Amino acid sequence: MPINDLLSELGILPLRAIAVQSMLLMVAIVLEAMVLRQQLRLGYRTSMQYAATLNLLATSLGWIAFLALEAVLPLALRSQVISYVLFNRFYTNSWYDVLPVVVVVVAIAAFFVTYWIKLQGLLWLLQLLGQKPVENTPEAIEGDRRQRYERARRAQIEGRQGGSSPRALAMLQANAASFTAILVLLLLINQIGVLGW
Amino acid sequence: MVGFFGFLRQTLTELWQAVLPPRYFSWQTVIYMSLFSWLVSLLARLLATTAFTVGLLATISWICLALGVGWALEANKVRLFGIPIAPWVSGAILCLFLFGSWGGRWLQPALVSWPLVSFAVIAVPSLVSWDFDLKAPPPMVRQQLALLFCLSLLFSSWFQFYFRIQSWVRDYPSLVADSVDHSAFVYRFPGQEVALPAGVTHLTIAEETLREQIDNKPWPSVERWLLNLEGQRQALQQRVQSQMGRDADLEDSLWRLDFQPLSNGDGYTLKLWAIWSGPAANQNGYYLEKTCLLMPINRGGLVETENTAPGYTTTQWSTLTCDLQTPRQAGHPRGTQQQG
Numbered sequence: 001m002p003i004n005d006l007l008s009e010l011g012i013l014p015l016r017a018i019a020v021q022s023m024l025l026m027v028a029i030v031l032e033a034m035v036l037r038q039q040l041r042l043g044y045r046t047s048m049q050y051a052a053t054l055n056l057l058a059t060s061l062g063w064i065a066f067l068a069l070e071a072v073l074p075l076a077l078r079s080q081v082i083s084y085v086l087f088n089r090f091y092t093n094s095w096y097d098v099l100p101v102v103v104v105v106v107a108i109a110a111f112f113v114t115y116w117i118k119l120q121g122l123l124w125l126l127q128l129l130g131q132k133p134v135e136n137t138p139e140a141i142e143g144d145r146r147q148r149y150e151r152a153r154r155a156q157i158e159g160r161q162g163g164s165s166p167r168a169l170a171m172l173q174a175n176a177a178s179f180t181a182i183l184v185l186l187l188l189i190n191q192i193g194v195l196g197w
Numbered sequence: 198m199v200g201f202f203g204f205l206r207q208t209l210t211e212l213w214q215a216v217l218p219p220r221y222f223s224w225q226t227v228i229y230m231s232l233f234s235w236l237v238s239l240l241a242r243l244l245a246t247t248a249f250t251v252g253l254l255a256t257i258s259w260i261c262l263a264l265g266v267g268w269a270l271e272a273n274k275v276r277l278f279g280i281p282i283a284p285w286v287s288g289a290i291l292c293l294f295l296f297g298s299w300g301g302r303w304l305q306p307a308l309v310s311w312p313l314v315s316f317a318v319i320a321v322p323s324l325v326s327w328d329f330d331l332k333a334p335p336p337m338v339r340q341q342l343a344l345l346f347c348l349s350l351l352f353s354s355w356f357q358f359y360f361r362i363q364s365w366v367r368d369y370p371s372l373v374a375d376s377v378d379h380s381a382f383v384y385r386f387p388g389q390e391v392a393l394p395a396g397v398t399h400l401t402i403a404e405e406t407l408r409e410q411i412d413n414k415p416w417p418s419v420e421r422w423l424l425n426l427e428g429q430r431q432a433l434q435q436r437v438q439s440q441m442g443r444d445a446d447l448e449d450s451l452w453r454l455d456f457q458p459l460s461n462g463d464g465y466t467l468k469l470w471a472i473w474s475g476p477a478a479n480q481n482g483y484y485l486e487k488t489c490l491l492m493p494i495n496r497g498g499l500v501e502t503e504n505t506a507p508g509y510t511t512t513q514w515s516t517l518t519c520d521l522q523t524p525r526q527a528g529h530p531r532g533t534q535q536q537g
Contacts, residue, residue, distance in 0.1 A: 008389040011366060011373070014358050017382040049340055056347035063354030067361060075447065082365050083476030086372060088379045091476045128343060129336040189381065 012086070021059070024185060028178035029055050035177055039170030051174070053125055054118045061117055062110070088190075115175045119168055224268035231261030259294035263287045267318065288315030308356045312349035319345060369448040371395045375478045396471030396485045397523050399452050402440045403433055403469055404487065404519050407456075416493040416513035423458055423465070430455060451475035455530065464492035464515075470530045471523075481528040489519040 029051045037047035070081060076095050083091045090099050238254030267287030276282070291314050296307035320342050326332045334342070362383060366373055371394035377383050411419045422429065434454050441449050453472045458465040467489040473482055493513040 004386075004388060007386040012362055012377060012383045012385050014355065014362060014382055015384040016380065017358065018355055020381065049344065053340070053344045053347055056344065056351055060347055060350035060354055063351070063358065067354070067357055070361065079369070079451075079476055082369065082372070085362070085382045086365075086377050086380050087375065087476055087478045088381050089478075089480070091482070093474075125340075125343060128339055131336075 020189070024182050025055055025059060027181050027185065031177045031181055032174035035174040036170055039166065039173065050122065050125060054121045055178070057121045058114045058117045062114070111175070111179055114179075115172060118175055119171045122167060122171060224265050224272055227261050227265035227268060231258045231265055234258040234261065256294075259290070263290040263294070263318075266290060284315045284318040285311075287318045288312070291318070305360045309353050309360070311356070312352035316346055316349040368446065369451075369475065370446060371448055371452075371473065372476065375476075377478070379478060394473065394485065394525075395446065395448065396452050396473060399437050399441065399454060399471045400469055400485060400487045400523050402437045403454055403456070403471075404489070406433055406436050407467070407469075407489070408517055411491065411515055412517040414515050416515050419491070419493075419515045426458075448475060457530075458491070461490070462492075464490065467491050467517075468530070469519075472529065479527045483525055483527050484530050485523040485525055486530070487519060487523050489517055491515060491517050 029048070032055065033044075033047040033051035036042055036051055037044065040047070042050065070078065073081065076093050080090050080093065080095050080099060083089065090096060095102075234254050235258040238251050238258060241251050241254055264287070267283045267290075270283035270286055271281065274281075288311055292307040292311045295314075296303045296310070323334045323338050323342065324331060333339075370392065373392050374394040377385055411422055414422075433456070437454055438449065451474050453474060455470045455472060457468050457470075459468065460466075469487040469489060470484050471487075472484040477483055492515070494516055496512065496514055
């Protein structure tokens, strides 16, 4: 049977990863779009587009980081990754005892790196779309000195607030919501075997 | 005479009408250009011109083919689940052209770059104007392009992940012999014949080694051989490692050989084990077992013709017979947890 030959030629396919990732991405995009829409008072369509772009960007960068890191891992740790991907469990070797710690540390790092990427990505996206923040617009009206002084002061205050600008706060909430949802879904899948495995 | 020429002319005109594109600026023109430049490149090859000429003509032919097919699909509004497939087909043709001539493992770079090349096919017309100037598309288009770029990056990563799994399997071929039913990442279509783990080869080499050492030998020397079990185990392990060393895989260090003689009547049952200490679907790993029978026999017929004196005990010789099967067992043969 040629179709069977083709399938065995293809070997092991990452189909489950693709299915699960597509599902999780949809959930994350919808959740983040809701948060962004509420916090930043964006339109429905705009918030969906922003959330979709940022999540896809973070996911692809995450894949690239994983593929690059996996290639340089020590062999013992690399075979644990293989074990987890192929058999959904770790096997007993010299890394076995520290793996829970490694997993938790990597997950926490992933959360903050993703947050940073999404926030940065949002800034890039806004810049790309020509919707720069007010204080950076080049075609700002050259008003009198007092007006300029006012603006500089306002920019200074906003700069001092820094991380707690509405955008950063909204992104943090969105990221937290999507990570929580993904974590819950993954736990459910692993515990009950919802998808039949 | 005139009638014949008239008929010929009419036929030619009709043919010409059928083949000629409706307008000069259409996809048929581009496909004809591709065909023409392909034919000319064949001609150039026949005339043994420089490789550069042939390559240039072939390149023009490929690019025109990609453009023409994409244009044709776009013009006829060919959709798959509502998604225009024209850029993807054009991208595929371009990737075939870019990487197909590489030979060897060209499929990997071609598939990995396919989504990105397709994205370029979509993006270039809206970023570059006809006179090769950069132009800024409206924000709506920019947003769509950013989304598409991230999406094609994700598709590309998925292809890359597939090839990474294949390279794992190349490094650790025995992984294929295990079931991946519990995986959350990968799926193997059922109904395929599953390869044997490499441990079978280890066991075969071990059997040959044992045959050299304790088959068809005087029984007392075999008994002496069995006294130094630990030493024989290490020797066997080293022997198999060096035999496998010719085409060494990363996984060879994850196989451990062991054996245990159990007394069985006059002789012994030898249990040979190839123990897998790498990733496995089963919680406790698995091992392959080969059962051999080591028995003393009298070389009766041979000795009697020698006409020996009665009462003289004939020398016993050993025979080693091994099962062909290597059944796979879960856990560890000695019941202890193995260390990695």
